[in-house]
Amino acid sequence: IKGYFDWDQALACSKAQGKPIFVDFTGHGCANCRKMEENVWVNPAVLKRLKEDYIVLSLYVDDKTELPESAWIKTPDGGVKKTIGAKNSYIQQTRFAANSQPQYIILDGNGDQVMDSRFFDLNIEGFIQYLDGGIKNLRIKNTQ
Numbered sequence: 023i024k025g026y027f028d029w030d031q032a033l034a035c036s037k038a039q040g041k042p043i044f045v046d047f048t049g050h051g052c053a054n055c056r057k058m059e060e061n062v063w064v065n066p067a068v069l070k071r072l073k074e075d076y077i078v079l080s081l082y083v084d085d086k087t088e089l090p091e092s093a094w095i096k097t098p099d100g101g102v103k104k105t106i107g108a109k110n111s112y113i114q115q116t117r118f119a120a121n122s123q124p125q126y127i128i129l130d131g132n133g134d135q136v137m138d139s140r141f142f143d144l145n146i147e148g149f150i151q152y153l154d155g156g157i158k159n160l161r162i163k164n165t166q
């Protein structure tokens with residue numbers, strides 16, 4: 023799967039291609055994330071949808087890579103998020119009200135959510151329905 027690791031790049035690609043974004047809040051040390059990838063994402067029907075119908079954006083919440091100072095996030099409580107992981111975790115917590123991985127969210131090219139979040143669940147048919155629902159909801163939204 024060709025994917026992105028940067029929010030703005032994924033939004034730009036989504037707008038250019040007219041595809042929704044499949045956001046994957048994940049972690050390098052996330053055992054349940056690997057279980058999803060190894061048991062659900064590899065399913066041919068799931069993989070086809072992710073490759074052809076979506077812009078995949080993986081946001082690692084435990085990435086210790088330091089951000090340039092210009093990309094730091096200052097929080098309302100006076101804190102500063104200085105790493106990629108801290109920034110991604112902050113986005114997940116403040117924008118999507120969760121702090122567990124994996125968390126999946128489907129967005130349009132403007133970053134607006136078109137499906138509720140989905141979390142760890144090895145039900146392949148349910149995952150396919152989730153992906154199909156994201157495409158359907160985006161089509162409905164685009165016709166309004």
